[in-house]
Amino acid sequence: MEWTQDLAVGIEPIDEQHKELISRINNLVAAIRNQVCKYTIGETISFLEEYVVTHFSEEERLMTSHDYPDCRQHIAHHKTFMRNFEELKRELALLEGGTKPGSYDLSVETNRVVVDWIRTHILHVDKKLGAYLKQKI
Numbered sequence: 001m002e003w004t005q006d007l008a009v010g011i012e013p014i015d016e017q018h019k020e021l022i023s024r025i026n027n028l029v030a031a032i033r034n035q036v037c038k039y040t041i042g043e044t045i046s047f048l049e050e051y052v053v054t055h056f057s058e059e060e061r062l063m064t065s066h067d068y069p070d071c072r073q074h075i076a077h078h079k080t081f082m083r084n085f086e087e088l089k090r091e092l093a094l095l096e097g098g099t100k101p102g103s104y105d106l107s108v109e110t111n112r113v114v115v116d117w118i119r120t121h122i123l124h125v126d127k128k129l130g131a132y133l134k135q136k137i
């Protein structure tokens, strides 16, 4: 997956964070292809855990400080992602209790959840926020 202009929200720190997310997902895809993902998926999920908190709170701070009218809907969408992500973390925790640190299935599922997020959330919900913020900042 490549970061292209159609994913641009137009607010630099947000776009930079989105680029970082795409680059991590590309690493995950490479790990799946090279059949090493079960050893690296834990690292990817740890990255996402921190990323999601920092990134969502940054967007939510911008929404609140600029009185974004669709704030509640946008935050609800973040919460949906958090719930899906919690599920991935739970799966990883279950696996870590076993003999293997991760699994192919968990890696593929993580990729699916994040790519789906990029396509739905960034492309529509974040872009709408970006358009609003560009008029305000």
Ligand SMILES: [Fe+2]
Residues within 6 Å of the ligand: 059, 074, 078, 121, 125, 126
């Ligand atoms: Fe967002």
